[in-house]
Amino acid sequence: METVLKIQALKGFKDILPGEVELWKYVEDTARDVFQRFNFSEIRLPILEKTELFARSIGEATDIVEKEMYTFVDKQVTMRPEATASLLRAYIEHGLYVQKPVQRLFTIGPMFRHERPQKGRLRQFHQMDIEILGSGNPLVDAELMAMAAMLFSELGISVSLELNSLGCPQCRPAYRVQLLSFIKDRLDALCEDCKRRSSTNPMRVLDCKKSNCREQVEQAPSILEHLCDDCKTHFTGVQSGLQQLNVDYSLNKFMVRGLDYYCRTTFEFTTTDLGSQSAVCAGGRYDGLIEKLGGPKKGPGIGFAIGIERLVLLLLQQEKVFAEGSDLDLFVIGLGEKGEQLSYGLVHEMRKQRRSVAMDHEGRSLKSQMKQANKADAKYVLIIGDNEIERGKGVLKNMVTQQQQDVKLESSALVEAVSS
RNA sequence: GUGAAUGUAGCUCAGUAGGUUAGAGCAUCUGGUUGUGGCCCAGAAGGUCGGGAGUUCGAUCCUCCUCAUUCACCCCA
Secondary structure, eight states: OOOOOOOOOOTTOOOOOTTHHHHHHHHHHHHHHHHHHTTOEEOOOOSEEEHHHHHHHHOTTSHIIIIIOEEEGGGTEEEOSOSHHHHHHHHHHTTHHHHOSSEEEEEEEEEEOOOOOBTTBOSEEEEEEEEEESOOOHHHHHHHHHHHHHHHHHHTOOOEEEEEEOOOTTTHHHHHHHHHHHHHHTGGGSOHHHHHHHHHOGGGGGGOOOHHHHHHHTTOOOGGGSOOHHHHHHHHHHHHHHHHTTOOOEEOTTOOOSSTTOEEEEEEEEOSSSTTOOEEEEEEEOTTHHHHTTOSTTOOEEEEEEEHHHHHHHHHHTTOOOOOOOOOOEEEEEOHHHHHHHHHHHHHHHHHTTOOEEEOOSOOOHHHHHHHHHHTTOSEEEEEOHHHHHHTEEEEEETTTOOEEEEESSHHHHHHHTTO
C-alpha cells in the first residue's frame, strides 16, 4: 500500500505568506532607514559556521550550546543560533578593525534554535543584529539604546527599556561569591528550578518568576552595589548618555543574560503583550570577546538583537495597520484567441517600460476577468476584443472613475494613458 | 525535556444525549448583462469529521494509542 506523505513544514518553522510579507518589508525598511541614519553598514553572513565558534563565544554550558543547536555532527558545523559570533568572526577574519578602528555593523536574517515552539518563539526565527565594535565609550552604549528606542517609536509600538550592569571579570567573581552564600542560606525555600540554577547559573535565581522565589531574593545583594570603580564609572556614563538623549529607562538589578560573553551594560526592551515572551530586543556589552575569538587585544564591543517575529506580532496586536496602495497599473483583457495573442505581446512591452501589468490566460469571460482586475486592485483595465483589433484601439477603463476611453493599441500610447 | 488544551471544507467555526445524503459565514467557480468590476440574488464545487485500533447492530461523537497544532514551564529575540 502506498503511504501518502503529508507535506508539512517542520515544527517551529513557518511560512511567511504574501500579505504578511508586506509587513515584514515595512519593518525591515524602517529599520534599515534608522540604522543608516546612525551610520551603520549592512553585512551579510553565512548561516552555517564551525560549531566551535558558537561553543566558544556563547559558552559551552549555556542551554543554547548544550541542547538547542542544529548541528551537523559529522561535519562539525552548526546553523547559527544567533548572529553576534558570526559577525565578529567576519570582522576579525577580514581585519575590518584595520580599515576603521570603530565599526558599526548590522545584519538581518534567520537564526535556528531547537526549542519547543510557543508564542513568539520559533525554531527558525529572524533577528536584526546590530553591533558597534572597537569602542568602549559608555556614550556608545547609550546611543545604541537610543537608536533602538527610535526604531520602536517610528514603528509605533510601545516598549520599555530595562537596564543593568553585569560588572566585569574584575568585580563579578567577588559579587558571585556573596550571592552564592546568600542563596545557600535560603536554598530550602527556593523552587526546584532555582535549586538547580543555584549551581549552574546563580544569577538566574534573581529573575525567577515564581513569587516565592522573588520574595526570598528581594534582599539579595545587588551587582550594582558591587561594581568596581571602572564599571561604576562606565555605568554612570551610560545613564547620563541616556538622560541626555531623552531615553526613558528603568534599572532592573535582577536582569541577567543567557549568553556567557556579556559584561557591564545589559539591556532589554520589553512588553507585556507577547504572552510569556517579554523581550523584543536585548543586548549588551561584550568587551573581551573579540580578543577571545582571535581579534585585536582588549577589543571592546556592544550589540543587540531584535526578534522580528516578536516585532511583527506586536504590530499586528497593537493594530498598527497601514494602507497598502495598489501596485498593479493595468489589467489587460484579451478576448478570443486573437485578443489574447495581441495582449500577450503588449503586456510584455509595457512591462519593459516599467509598468506593472497583468492578464489572464485561462480564456475566461469578460465579466470574470473584470472581477479579477478588481480583486487585484488594478488602476486600469484594457479590453481588447475583435472590434478593438479592427479599429486598432482598445477600450481603457479607469477602475476608480469608471471612465472609458479609446487608446491606440501601442505600448507607448498605453503607457502614457495609464501614467496620468 | 515536562505539563495542559485543541484537531470537522482553503479560512473562522457550528453540530450530533451514538442513527440514513455532516452544516453556516467568508473565500472560490458559474450564471442573473451579445463585451464591463465592487453591492445584491441564484446555483455549483469543496470533507475518508487528524490517523489507527477498540466498544457497538451502527462511531465525527465513547475508550485507548498515535500524530499534529497551540499555550505554558525550562530557556530565550
